[in-house]
Every structure is written in C-alpha cells, then in structure tokens.
Amino acid sequence: xxxxxxxxxxxxxxxxxxxxxxxxxxxxxxxxxxxxxxxxxxxxxxxxxxxxxxxxxxxxxxxxxxxxxxxxxxxxxxxxxxxxxxxxxxxxxxxxxxxxxxxxxxxxxxxxxxxxxxxxxxxxxxxxxxxxxxxxxxxxxxxxxxxxxxxxxxxxxxxxxxxxxxxxxxxxxxxxxxxxxxxxxxxxxxxxxxxxxxxxxxxxxxxxxxxxxxxxxxxxxxxxxxxxxxxxxxxxxxxxxxxxxxxxxxxxxxxxxxxxxxxxxxxxxxxxxxxxxxxxxxxxxxxxxxxxxxxxxxxxxxxxxxxxxxxxxxxxxxxxxxxxxxxxxxxxxxxxxxxxxxxxxxxxxxxxxxxxxxxxxxxxxxxxxxxxxxxxxxxxxxx
Numbered sequence: 001x002x003x004x005x006x007x008x009x010x011x012x013x014x015x016x017x018x019x020x021x022x023x024x025x026x027x028x029x030x031x032x033x034x035x036x037x038x039x040x041x042x043x044x045x046x047x048x049x050x051x052x053x054x055x056x057x058x059x060x061x062x063x064x065x066x067x068x069x070x071x072x073x074x075x076x077x078x079x080x081x082x083x084x085x086x087x088x089x090x091x092x093x094x095x096x097x098x099x100x101x102x103x104x105x106x107x108x109x110x111x112x113x114x115x116x117x118x119x120x121x122x123x124x125x126x127x128x129x130x131x132x133x134x135x136x137x138x139x140x141x142x143x144x145x146x147x148x149x150x151x152x153x154x155x156x157x158x159x160x161x162x163x164x165x166x167x168x169x170x171x172x173x174x175x176x177x178x179x180x181x182x183x184x185x186x187x188x189x190x191x192x193x194x195x196x197x198x199x200x201x202x203x204x205x206x207x208x209x210x211x212x213x214x215x216x217x218x219x220x221x222x223x224x225x226x227x228x229x230x231x232x233x234x235x236x237x238x239x240x241x242x243x244x245x246x247x248x249x250x251x252x253x254x255x256x257x258x259x260x261x262x263x264x265x266x267x268x269x270x271x272x273x274x275x276x277x278x279x280x281x282x283x284x285x286x287x288x289x290x291x292x293x294x295x296x297x298x299x300x301x302x303x304x305x306x307x308x309x310x311x312x313x314x315x316x317x318x319x320x321x322x323x324x325x326x327x328x329x330x331x332x333x334x335x336x337x338x339x340x341x342x343x344x345x346x347x348x349x350x351x352x353x354x355x356x357x358x359x360x361x362x363x364x365x366x367x368x369x370x371x372x373x374x375x376x377x378x379x380x381x382x383x
Contacts, residue, residue, distance in 0.1 A: 006333045006369045010205070011154050011182060011311050011360030015334075017208045017265065024264035025210065028257045035253050037233020047256055054263040055246075061266045062180075062199060063190045064217040071222070071249040072259060075214040076181040076202035077103040078227070082249065083177060083198060083216055084108060086224035092117045093143040095136065095174075097124035097150065098348040099160060102341045104148050104179055121344065124149060124160045129302075133168050146175050152183035155345045155358065156301025157284075157311030159187065166195045181205065181214075183309050185269045186277060191219055203258070206362075208265035210258040221245055228252060279363040284310035287361065287370045294374070296381045300349045300356060310361035313349075316381050321355045324380065328357075331376055335359055 007015045028050070034043035036051040052067070059067040073079040084107045088094070094108055098121050111117045120139040125131050136147075147169055152159045161178060169176055175197040180189055185206030191199055199217045203209030216222075226241050230251035235242045241251055269276065287310075291297055296317040301308075315321055325337035338355040339346050346352045359373065 004332055006365075006372060008359045008361060008365070008369075008373065009334045009336050010362040010365075011157075011309075011340075011358065012336060013204045013211065014206060014208055014362055014364075016362070016364040017210070017261075018268040020264040020268050021208055021210070021261045025257050025261045028260040032256070035233070036256060037247075038231075038253070050260055051254060051256065054259045057263045057266050058201075058215065058217070061188065061270060062184075062201070062217050063192045064199075065192050065219065066221075068245050069218040069221060071216045071218070071246045072254060073214045073216065074212050074255065075204075076179065076200045077214075079200040079214050079216040080104055080177075080179070081107050082227040083200065083224075084111060085227055086222075087198075088117050088145065090116050091143055092145045093141045094119040095122050095139060095144060095147040096120075096344075097122055097148070097160065099124055099150055099153050099155075099342070099345045100148060101150060101154055101179065101181065101345075102343065103181065104150070104177075105344055108148070118143075122147075125162075131162065131165060131168070136168070137172075140172055140174070144172070144174055146177050148177045148179065150182065151178055151180040151187055151189060152309050153301070153311070153345060154182045155311070155313050155340055155342055155349065155356075157182075157309035157360075158301050159183065159307055159309070161187075161189065163194045170195070182311075185265075186273075186280070186309055188273070191217055195219065203262040203265065206269070207262065208268060209262035212255045212258045213262045216249075222249070226251065276363045280310040280361060281306065283361045283363070283365055283367065283370065284308070284312075286367055287312060287359065287373075290370075290374050291377065294378055294381050297377065300351065312359045312361075313351075313356045314359075315351070315354065315356050316377070319380065321357050324357055327380060328373070328376060331372075333373055333376070 034047045036048040055067040055070045059070050080103050108119050122136050151161045177198045178196050180199050180201045184201045197219045203213030204211045226249045228251040232247045232251050241248045298315050300313040321337040336358045
C-alpha cells in the first residue's frame, strides 16, 4: 500500500530515508539498547561513545568549532525555546523576519505577552536580493540582542541567509540566531566561516534523520540557563544541572536510536550532496516550468531555480486550497495545504486568509510522479 503513494510533503518530513539510516536505527536498538551516561557497564559506555560520535559528526557537518557546543534537543522548536528562554533577559529586544516559522515567532510572542521582552518584525530579502540595512537599523534599539532569521522559507524555498548580514550585525553588537530547519542538508551553513552565533536545526527533514532529533549549535561556549532540569547522567550529586556543557542543557534520556540514525543521515548527505542537489534542481525546474503554464494557477514567491530549495507554493484561482488538497489526497498524492505553521510568511505573501498548496520535492521523487500531479492540476484548473 505504501508504495502507491506519491509523497510531496518533504518540507515537513522526508519520508524515504537512505538505507544507512534504517540500518543505524536497527543496529542501535538490536545491539546496544542502553542509555549514554547512565551506568558504567559496557553497553552504557558504548552508548556514550556513540553519542560523542554523533556530536562530532553534527559539529563537522556545520563546522561548529567544538562538539561540546552542539546541544541536542528533540526538534528545532525545543531548541528555539531553549535559546530564547535561556538567553534573553527582561527588557531585551529581538528582531525577527517576516518569514519566520511559528517555531521562532510563537516563543518570542509568548515572551512578549508575559512582559519579558519586546520584538520587531523586519523585511528579509528573497533569494539573491540585497538586504535593506537601513530598514533594519531603524528598528534597532539599545536593547536589541538577537536577530532571528530562517536559512530558507518553508513556504517557497527561497533562501534568506547571506554572510553579509553577520558583518552588519557585528557592527551593532547583535547576535544572529539562524533557523536552519529548512535547508540545512542542502545549503550546509558554515558556523565558523560565516560567524553564525547560534544555529538551530532539526534532523527529520533534509538531513534524513528520524523524528525526535534536533539541536542548537553555538559559535562560542553557551552561558545561558537550561530549559529543563533533571537527570544528566555523570554527576548526580548537584541539586541542579551541572555546569558542564553540553550536559547542562540535555536533561533527560537521549533519543539514541534516532541520534545514531542522524549521524548516518548527515554522512549520507555529505557524501552525496552534489548528486542530491542536481537531481532536485531537475525536478524543481520541471515542476515549476509546467505549473506556471497551467491556466488559473498562481505561484507565490520569487523563482530562483538555481538557488531555491525544491518547494513550490500555489493556488488555483477560484478554488479553495483545502478542496484541492482533498482531491489530491484522494488520488494518493501527499501534499500540504493551509498555513504551514507560518502565519508571518503567509501574511507577507498575502495568503493569510486563503492558505495555499505546498509541493515539496526530494531527490527520491520521479518526473513521472510530477506528471501525475500536473495532470490532476490541469484537469481541475479547466473545470
């Protein structure tokens, strides 16, 4: 049954993982099955060694200066909450872009409602466009500590990050929080080379890990408060989490089967990056070029086919996006409709009331699958 589905929801979670990822999961649960830092027996020690290897792999993937500055969480949302609640102080001011996912927007908005911080929303340029630093400077206050920016849009695939923004922020003494949830595996942001102060990521998208993995990578050793208190293994004598990093920020049992699989996913992406990217460019060009020729189809965002991630957002004029989604679901085509956990981004596109259809591709997709989608869209657009 599962092979009959056409899966175009890869921006939410990549469905097909490399065999190496499944094998890593199976190896851990079959041969290890113990928790790192919880005991001195051989299996616990081996689990600790494996956790260190995962941390080294992630640090290497993003060029984080030290593996001890890689903090694992269960997803990017938890990493964002860890950062904002630990780093920000009462009265601080934050800048967030008009494209930010709810994983960034909602924690900041909640802190504002609690009277702890303030924030402003700034315009971020689309793929390849120049930054309007004058507009950002008008929003900066004496209490501005952080600018949060998505690496790329989860709606249109457009890339927002540019190394130039880091130089601008450093002149103003402002740190950068880069949300690399979308595009980490394709764009591979370089923390040390680009001076990215903080980077959050999730494992289950284009890093090909399993759900339940994510993290926060820091350019320098973190000094803020942890989000959770609890068991950290190692030193259990202290009444609160020990000061050692990263253990201080990782209370609770690590999801080792998924983390060990994340290591395999990162290694696969690194080894096959060029082939994956080229295949996705072909799929993206084909889907975009054909969609844009269908009457009544409205595509959103700026088409930068050599720069954007393989994500397309569109509507059929006069047709509710949920109605279209239902039709596609009945044809066993998996897409996502609505607001995609990004009310700010949809507001910037003018689709906050209507929502839209998102088709997000992966190198495992085939041109024939896109043809099936296009045939249905063509038929519905003519009705």
